[in-house]
Amino acid sequence: MRRLLVLLALVAGVVLGTAGPASAHAGGLVATNARSEVVTVTPQLPGLTVVAIEDGAKLRLTNHTGGPVTVSGINRTVAPGDSLTWADSRFAPEGKDLPAFRTATWTVPLDAGGTAVTVAGVLTGEQPPNPLPWWALAIVSAVAVPVIARRLHRADLLLAAAGAIAMAASVTHVLGSTLAVESAPPAGTFLSAAGINLLAWPLLLGGAIVALRGRPAGLLAVCAGAALTAVFVLPDVTSFHRAVLPFAGPPAVERVLVVLALGVGAGVAVAGASVLRRLAQRAASPSASEVRA
């Protein structure tokens, strides 16, 4: 049985390993419909502090009591002078189906040098947004880019500009996700949150620059980068449906960024088919295309 478990874990790793590049939310944080916070630490011991961070996804215990503190349930001991940050299903909002404005209490027992300590907290449900307007905006964006591109003579400029907008939205989204993480170094967190976008952004930026310098081949890179941006922001469409977002800013801003990265990114990828075809046709027969234009 042990080998079977190792096997399953190994194969899970095979497939989950590929989720690493796609990990859009930094620090393993996900959108939820609740917040968690610490209410009391009983009895209060001098030098012992426990606080909730990242909307309650994790607790941070700092031990200046002079003795070891053991966290029950995860069996981790914090030496004097050390601190421990951990996620735990007992207090984390993830996966909790809590109605809006309802509360639920939780406790985490500690052992501080032989003294039983109880950390008590509360989970508070929040009202999720109406997802329909956000989905509608994303769809309108995705449709608008190809529709407008059809009416423009220089649709290549539109694609370059729209690609830059999708990239800017994606960069801001990743930065906001990174800044929401308190429990990990920012540089690594940023790279983890960016993932495959590290490939998409240079494609968008480099492609736009090359296209604007008069080489239409750059547009293909813009389209590929836009498609990647749309695909890799997909995990974050949960922000349309959930209230508490792992984002350092107003939730509405995060939703707008996801709309732009998803809708405009998809729109550019779709519009690329006709825009590139028209450019190739014009290059092949400039006079005929001028007549059509």
Add this chain to the structure above:
Amino acid sequence: MTTSVERPQVVDDASTSPAFTARERWVLLVASAWLVIGLQLDAYAHATTPELETFWTPWHGVLYSGIAASGFTLLWIMKSRLPAIPTYQSLLALPNALRIPLAGMASLLVGGGMDTLWHNIFGIEKNLEIFVSPSHELIILGMVLVAMGPALMTATLPGRVLSVGGAFLVAISALFAVLPLHIYSLHATALGFYHLGTGRAEPNVFSTDGQLMHGYLFSTVLLLVPILMIGRRWRLPIGLPTALVSIPALLMHLMFASQGPWWPHLTVAIAAPAVELLLRVGNTLVTLPVTARWITLGLLAPPIVWGAVLLVGKIETGTVGWNIHIVSGLLTLTALTGAGTVLVVRSIQRLQPE
């Protein structure tokens, strides 16, 4: 086997674009190997190191750089084969040897994006589900298609004889393409943990016994297909069929059964060259039409290899765990499965442009 196909296939995928150079084929081989090995290393690290939450691991480094290396290599190979103003049509018109790995890279990336969304909505799969969830299927498919690239590119070259270097390239490409499938099909394999019956007097239909019987059949197909595909295009180099059976068997032992006895996988690894030698000698002694020779391979190779596993199992453990009905029937089924696989794969025709 030294058999040849009836009608040598002239592959002209590259007729409208420059032929693939040796440098392109080898660079893609290295990049795709980098990708597959990176994934395996990262998988091993996740499976054996608890709470591996940091991004800064060497395994992530290999994996991420492998994805980037494969992606940029494909872009590099594609660049000289696209017109000055590329269109989606010109992308789709690329040679199969290039568009199949490109489709694989797209599948890998889309699967990766979907996978995180899937986990955000439905949670992380832990048991049998990991073999079946759609995003995981796309990821595995992507790896397989990317890894096939170097062999497909080699297939665009004229001639039916592989050079030594070409044989190595095709063999390594085929191994990296098929290995993820062996791993992903652990729920239906004879190269996993179980090799012999449970010993129940009346085995149930839906049981470990039943599962293992299907495993023998599925593994038969999975081990034969790359040999048949390569043999359809080229004369099979000596030792290549052995490599395509023995290496996956040994790697599966190292990856998943290293705590267990060596004899099941080692038996496969030793039986494979014995069967290859037998069939090659047989080819020189008996004159048969080419299709008959291939069907003979399908009929004989699986029951000999799996029969050897059961025989060594009997010697090692004292029992094969199954009665005579199952053992004889299973070996017959593996023979029929082998012959059926030959007939299907040998019937695949190259797609013609419309």
